[in-house]
Amino acid sequence: MISITNLSKVYNGVSVLNIEELKIEKGQAIGLVGNNGAGKTTLFSLLLDLIQPTTGYILSNDIKVSESEDWKPFTSAFVDESFLIGYLTPEEYFYFIGELRGQNKADIDALIASYSDFFNGEAVGQKKYLRDLSKGNQKKVGIIASLIGNPEVVILDEPFANLDPSTQIRLKKIIKGLADDPNTTVLVSSHDLQHVTEVAQRVVLLEKGKVMMDKVKTSGTFAELEGYFKGISESYAPTAAISEEE
Structure with missing residues (x-):
């Protein structure tokens, strides 16, 4: 389980994340949504100890992320x-990560083969x-x-971006398999x-660093999210210009 308590991140006096409490049970598939600057990537960076929190902490399986x-x-x-190593081929990178996670070459070759549809003749085997x-x-x-290594916690930030429609469909199948x-x-x-409402079992909506919605997905979740963001868009719409005659 992941437990977030009084977590905040402040840059130059500006708060970019402020979550009082958020608990994620083991085995859940969480979809994180929000506009640019909502705090999604900041939250992931804190979960991965890439940055230090200003206040609060995160526990992952009762381990304080920032201290262990x-x-x-x-x-x-x-x-x-930036997570990749540019001077390696994909296969070399997979073998490198495999070594870190206790996987041998045969394990990695089997993994690559199992995702051949996802690669679709691209990326791997191209030298x-x-x-x-x-x-x-x-x-x-x-x-x-x-x-690699069947991790218990998998974090993917904007995984559908830059992927063609066919690959997006294949990725949804992969994520749904993990969620099961x-x-x-x-x-x-x-x-x-x-994309989020298709693959997630629970949706968390961030706005200006705060949790504005946190609920189990239902058949009406997509419409609810769409309505929320439509409301934000309309609230920032420019007012009609007043004519000189008025």
């Missing part, structure tokens, strides 16, 4: 291309360095690398409400 590295063996993530791949193919590699595992907790952020 014991959460790392069961946690994996792909946030962006290209990661830095020379398209953004979409880099993302494919990063996502699959995050699954009671031992795997999945956290996925996306600007696309449809």
